[in-house]
Amino acid sequence: MPASRAETLRTVGEAPFAAKLGMGIVLAYLAVAIFAPLLAPFSQSEIVGGPYEAASARSWLGTDALGRDFLTRILYGIRNTVGIALITTVVTFLFGAFFGLLAAVRGGWVDQLLSRIVDILMSIPALIFKLLLLSIAGASIVNLILIVAFVDSTRVFRLSRAAAGDVAVMEYIEAARLRGENLLSLMFRETLPNIIAPLAAEFGVRFSFVFLVISSLSFLGIGIQPPAADLGSMVRENAALISFGRITPLIPAFCIGLLTIGVNFMVDWLLHLTSGLKD
Amino acid sequence: MTTKPLVEISDLKIEGLRGREWTPIIKGESLALEPGKVLGLVGESGAGKSTLGLAAMGYVRPGCRIAGGRISFDGTDITNAPEPVLRALWGKRIAYVAQSAAASFNPAHRILRQHCEAPRDRGTDKTLDPRQDAVDLYTRMRLPDPEHIGFRFPHQVSGGQLQRMMTAMAMACRPDLIIFDEPTTALDVTTQIEVLESIRRIVREFGTSAIYITHDLAVVAQMADAIKVMRHGETVEEGPVRQMLHDPQQDYTKSLWSVRALRADAPPAFAEGAKPAIELRDASASYGPVRVLEDINFSVAPGRTMAIVGESGSGKSTLARVVCGLLPPDTGEVRVKGAVLAPDYRARSTEGLRSVQLIYQMADTALNPRKTVGELIGRPASLYLGLRGAALRQRVRELMEMVQLDPDGLMAARPSDLSGGQKQRVGIARALAADPSVIICDEVTSALDQIVAVEVLKLLAEIQRDLGVTYLFITHDFEVVEAIAHDVTVMQNGRIVAQGPKAKVLNAPHHPYVAELLSAVPQRDKNWLSRVSKARRANAKDQER
Numbered sequence: 001m002p003a004s005r006a007e008t009l010r011t012v013g014e015a016p017f018a019a020k021l022g023m024g025i026v027l028a029y030l031a032v033a034i035f036a037p038l039l040a041p042f043s044q045s046e047i048v049g050g051p052y053e054a055a056s057a058r059s060w061l062g063t064d065a066l067g068r069d070f071l072t073r074i075l076y077g078i079r080n081t082v083g084i085a086l087i088t089t090v091v092t093f094l095f096g097a098f099f100g101l102l103a104a105v106r107g108g109w110v111d112q113l114l115s116r117i118v119d120i121l122m123s124i125p126a127l128i129f130k131l132l133l134l135s136i137a138g139a140s141i142v143n144l145i146l147i148v149a150f151v152d153s154t155r156v157f158r159l160s161r162a163a164a165g166d167v168a169v170m171e172y173i174e175a176a177r178l179r180g181e182n183l184l185s186l187m188f189r190e191t192l193p194n195i196i197a198p199l200a201a202e203f204g205v206r207f208s209f210v211f212l213v214i215s216s217l218s219f220l221g222i223g224i225q226p227p228a229a230d231l232g233s234m235v236r237e238n239a240a241l242i243s244f245g246r247i248t249p250l251i252p253a254f255c256i257g258l259l260t261i262g263v264n265f266m267v268d269w270l271l272h273l274t275s276g277l278k279d
Numbered sequence: 280m281t282t283k284p285l286v287e288i289s290d291l292k293i294e295g296l297r298g299r300e301w302t303p304i305i306k307g308e309s310l311a312l313e314p315g316k317v318l319g320l321v322g323e324s325g326a327g328k329s330t331l332g333l334a335a336m337g338y339v340r341p342g343c344r345i346a347g348g349r350i351s352f353d354g355t356d357i358t359n360a361p362e363p364v365l366r367a368l369w370g371k372r373i374a375y376v377a378q379s380a381a382a383s384f385n386p387a388h389r390i391l392r393q394h395c396e397a398p399r400d401r402g403t404d405k406t407l408d409p410r411q412d413a414v415d416l417y418t419r420m421r422l423p424d425p426e427h428i429g430f431r432f433p434h435q436v437s438g439g440q441l442q443r444m445m446t447a448m449a450m451a452c453r454p455d456l457i458i459f460d461e462p463t464t465a466l467d468v469t470t471q472i473e474v475l476e477s478i479r480r481i482v483r484e485f486g487t488s489a490i491y492i493t494h495d496l497a498v499v500a501q502m503a504d505a506i507k508v509m510r511h512g513e514t515v516e517e518g519p520v521r522q523m524l525h526d527p528q529q530d531y532t533k534s535l536w537s538v539r540a541l542r543a544d545a546p547p548a549f550a551e552g553a554k555p556a557i558e559l560r561d562a563s564a565s566y567g568p569v570r571v572l573e574d575i576n577f578s579v580a581p582g583r584t585m586a587i588v589g590e591s592g593s594g595k596s597t598l599a600r601v602v603c604g605l606l607p608p609d610t611g612e613v614r615v616k617g618a619v620l621a622p623d624y625r626a627r628s629t630e631g632l633r634s635v636q637l638i639y640q641m642a643d644t645a646l647n648p649r650k651t652v653g654e655l656i657g658r659p660a661s662l663y664l665g666l667r668g669a670a671l672r673q674r675v676r677e678l679m680e681m682v683q684l685d686p687d688g689l690m691a692a693r694p695s696d697l698s699g700g701q702k703q704r705v706g707i708a709r710a711l712a713a714d715p716s717v718i719i720c721d722e723v724t725s726a727l728d729q730i731v732a733v734e735v736l737k738l739l740a741e742i743q744r745d746l747g748v749t750y751l752f753i754t755h756d757f758e759v760v761e762a763i764a765h766d767v768t769v770m771q772n773g774r775i776v777a778q779g780p781k782a783k784v785l786n787a788p789h790h791p792y793v794a795e796l797l798s799a800v801p802q803r804d805k806n807w808l809s810r811v812s813k814a815r816r817a818n819a820k821d822q823e824r
Contacts, residue, residue: 171639171645174605178605180627190647194647
């Protein structure tokens with residue numbers, strides 16, 4: 001791992017092209033997410049013209065079904081969806097990795113209990129489960145984040161438990177136990193650094209999934225609530241336009257796809273760095 | 280002799296990619312191996328002996344390249360030959376026997392099936408039924424129940440048997456050349472004898488040429504016709520076995536024998552009435568229903584070294600687990616300086632945990648790969664002694680100097696940056712950081728080269744002289760016992776068969792098992808293997824009667 005800032009810069013500079021591309025994409029999205037209100041020509045719920053207008057000098061990408069500026073909606077859609085997806089993924093990992101590590105390092109009945117609970121949760125189809133919980137708790141951004149994170153964290157639990165299980169039987173963990181390290185120290189100081197590689201890979205994939213899940217939930221009307229823009233529902237709302245030969249619905253879809261690819265390029269490279277494996 | 284050499288390597292240069300630069304691994308080596316001859320390649324790890332051995336089959340490891348020179352096998356140039364050409368040779372005319380047979384067999388398939396793969400695919404002699412032939416080879420390798428042993432899975436046979444089956448498999452296509460890469464290094468001394476003898480016999484019976492790679496000069500002396508000693512990718516000395524044994528010219532070759540020259544200092548005088556540093560009383564332990572330790576008693580006085588010796592499966596490592604509290608004994612107790620320690624480590628006080636430290640055999644797996652050397656060594660010091668900040672850094676520096684590691688250069692290094700010997704030194708420093716009364720050394724030198732092992736042993740002896748720690752030294756190697764122990768406990772099948780001061784136990788072994796173990800230590804004598812094998816067979820016959 002790079003130690004100093006200069007070294008970090010050098011490591012980044014020496015990254016392969018795909019990784020640089022991935023970093024560029026992710027940085028661009030972050031910039032858009034942060035500066036959306038400055039970049040967008042209008043506000044996200046403002047009606048600027050007639051429905052389904054073609055591209056013009058005023059609306060570079062045309063307007064949607066209600067006559068809102070499509071470019072503005074895209075920029076805000078990125079802000080909303082990326083922000084929520086990122087927070088959700090982070091919460092998913094905090095949840096899942098904590099309990100996965102706990103189960104693997106503590107073992108015994110704690111492991112049994114947690115693993116069986118996760119088995120039960122995983123046996124319920126994820127989307128239906130999320131729908132159910134969301135309709136009980138009511139659709140709000142916080143509920144959306146917590147519920148998606150809770151259900152998805154079962155997958156992260158499985159992964160981190162399996163990865164940490166391999167590490168927990170190593171002699172250096174035995175040495176740490178014999179040293180009298182407490183449970184938290186065993187989990188986070190000794191085990192976690194050794195399972196960062198699979199977790200990082202999972203983070204990239206999970207982020208993309210969360211992105212799609214939020215879009216599907218929005219489609220069902222309980223995700224991000226209108227008039228807030230989000231990329232998933234924009235694909236759906238404008239889907240009919242494809243039969244008229246317009247590419248409008250493809251633009252938000254492309255935004256989702258591009259970010260997914262960018263994140264995965266970056267994660268692949270990080271993985272390569274942290275694993276310390278030369279080829 | 281004017282026979283054409285089977286393998287001829289001339290001025291071979293191999294380079295490996297380190298970071299972004301090509302660094303030489305083999306610096307212009309030449310060798311010629313005549314049909315039916317056995318060449319021994321000896322050297323420390325990193326000497327390039329494995330690389331050279333593999334090059335003889337036209338193979339270079341990924342990340343390496345041939346930078347110059349020529350390799351020819353049976354008259355054809357195989358330098359940088361395309362893979363199909365090489366593949367036609369490998370398995371059929373050239374076979375390879377790796378150090379770890381367990382890692383070389385696929386654990387998911389029965390051994391016989393793996394054995395038959397090569398002869399079925401590319402065997403020259405189509406009349407030979409691979410299955411029948413396997414049984415024949417197993418018989419020749421003196422494996423028990425040769426008719427059926429092939430139907431077992433790799434984990435169902437012992438390490439020594441597996442290594443012999445690996446050799447049998449290499450023989451399946453009757454190759455012209457076999458490369459043995461440290462085939463007995465991972466085995467017990469007594470098992471090693473059987474494997475060495477089987478290998479030697481089968482190689483002679485079939486008139487196969489072989490390159491035998493090892494770090495043990497005594498072993499290679501039994502197997503080879505000529506020996507080539509390598510260091511840093513270059514030949515130090517080469518010649519016929521007899522000359523290399525009795526009249527080595529180079530200092531380096533002589534130093535390969537130096538383990539045998541190391542002798543323990545006189546132990547400190549035994550203070551009357553002093554409490555033993557560590558004591559085990561009537562300890563018995565089991566894994567589930569299986570008893571693995573039976574009535575173990577011993578006590579070690581402060582500042583002395585007790586060696587626990589035995590073959591694998593004798594219970595010596597289990598003993599270490601009992602002392603550490605990883606395996607609570609069924610009966611009996613562990614005392615350190617007279618105080619009883621809880622049977623389970625989880626119930627032990629911090630003080631109790633601190634007083635017994637363990638150094639592992641494999642420093643690779645015993646050091647957390649994500650931590651720096653400074654963190655690894657510093658952790659016990661901050662955990663037990665509450666050192667922080669500058670005081671902690673100072674202590675880590677002291678410890679690193681004590682184990683002869685450069686504090687400035689290596690403090691921020693991670694285990695993967697270190698050599699095997701350096702890793703083991705970190706393990707030692709980490710144990711010392713706790714300021715323990717007793718250090719358990721579990722086969723600490725068996726994963727190291729002889730020369731590195733000697734240095735580690737010297738270091739341990741020095742530390743004992745300076746700090747007066749007590750060692751419990753678990754080993755299967757009598758050279759190590761001679762080098763460092765004051766007292767010896769010999770174990771077999773979970774019981775103690777002999778115990779006492781070293782001189783008494785080793786010089787006049789009154790127990791036949793001890794005598795057998797001692798005779799199995801390779802000697803610097805070309806006829807040692809034949810002599811020992813003969814004696815063992817005679818013994819076995821006696822017992823039958």
